[in-house]
Amino acid sequence: MKSLFLKEITAFFGSLTGYLVLVLFLVAIGLLVWVFPESSVLDYGYADLESLFLYTPYVFTFLIPAISMRSLAEERRAGTWELLQTSPLSLTQIVLAKYLALLVLVFMAILPTLGYAYSISLLGNPEGNLDWAGFFGSWLGLLMIGATFAAVGLFASSLTSQQVVAFVLGVFLCFVLYFGLTALAGMVSGDWAYWIEELSLSYHYNSLSRGVIDSRDIFFLLGMIWVFLGATVLILKKK
């Protein structure tokens, strides 16, 4: 399982696309946080990184399916899936190894944003005046939402043997789960609205990104990850 995990990571960095995706992510986030006047921290005037936590899920909706699209779809297209499936690794092990590799990549993508926090803390007045506890709470939320999107992306990749289709499906699923359900909750009324809102990823993410680490939000997102990884294993078993 370890060797599959390592192979996934080297395969990602062995190709230009790997670097390209990470660089594009950082450029997009960098522009949103520092340059675009609508969202720039510098124009905002307060020493916090709200715009980072507000806009990153939007970028993740595209970025993470782009990382995960090849994960299973490419194995199926190239026929190497047959090598994996006839190996002693169980489907669960294969899915977990691939998922953990994706997690590492997501983690590497948001790691440089720690530098943003450091810069902002230096820009604060007095210097170093940043709500670090709040920041790390929100950052954990970001990591959790990234982890959830990765599970959704992996699931999308298991549905097809074409990377592009996996990407489009992944973006669509992330979009529906993150934005769509919230929008739907706004359209219906009564108890339904409450339950639909509860299912929405953005509801739990927003709760986390306020900097309050609520175990209910964490468990909800872990549950979503579990559901999507389980569904991936089931899909692979059927094929």
Add this chain to the structure above:
Amino acid sequence: MSLQVSQLSKRYGAQKALDDVSFSASPGRILGFLGPNGAGKSTTMKIITGYLAADSGTVSVMGENALANPKKLAAHIGYLPENNPLYLDSYVREFLEFSGGIYGMKSADIRRRTDEMIRKTGLQSEQHKKIGQLSKGYRQRVGIARALLHDPALVILDEPTTGLDPNQLVDIRNLILEVAENKTLIFSTHIMQEVEAVCQDVVIINQGKIRSAGSLADLKSVSTQVTLILETEELLDLSWFEGIGVPSFGPKGTQELVLLTKDAGEARKSVLQVVSQRQLSLIRLDQGAKNLETLFREITQGQ
């Protein structure tokens, strides 16, 4: 008996891919799995390796039920799938080491076996190249090296020689012969000469049914028809040879006669009588080898 397949059936929709397939293979012998394209060779192999599920029937590998517990047996099976899928972005050595890891080998074993397989398959000069840069013959070697890396007891090669040029073909055949010792080796092909060159046992499958299974020697002795080839300086007449067998003209025209018969000895005497009666000048009288090619055609088309 390290592989026992019994009464395997598999349907794809309305089409019967496998119909009551049974055969067995034993250690130290190479079994050729022979059949025209679409006969069910790959399907059988995929079921044995656990990639596909069977509708009914059993497969036992080294006494264990392979269909119930494919993952447990996977480490004892070396499998080269049809079309030899590989990670084209990987380097040869990196790929083999990765494969060893997947099969749960220890890192010292991985290094030792990788070296050994690279040497055996003649990949020394290619080991630091990307698989995507290799020619088809070399890729095939990588695939075979991968299948054998974890020293499996049962080796299943699905059409290992398809699409190779004649030199590569001989190389891969020799490789198969070399690595086969003490293993149960099955390989599928639709090329008859290959079976004659490499195998001790032959299973012939057509339209999902086993047409013949046994040792190569047995199979050859079953062959009912022998060809005699007569060539003379004079023009021949087919009617002279009626009653001896089934005569027809050979590729060289009316000076060459091909005679299909059941008893070669008797037929040869009768042919020579005709030659002396008609005072023909004989150029040659050959007995065509009972080759598997004709046999294969008899078996797969006669039914």
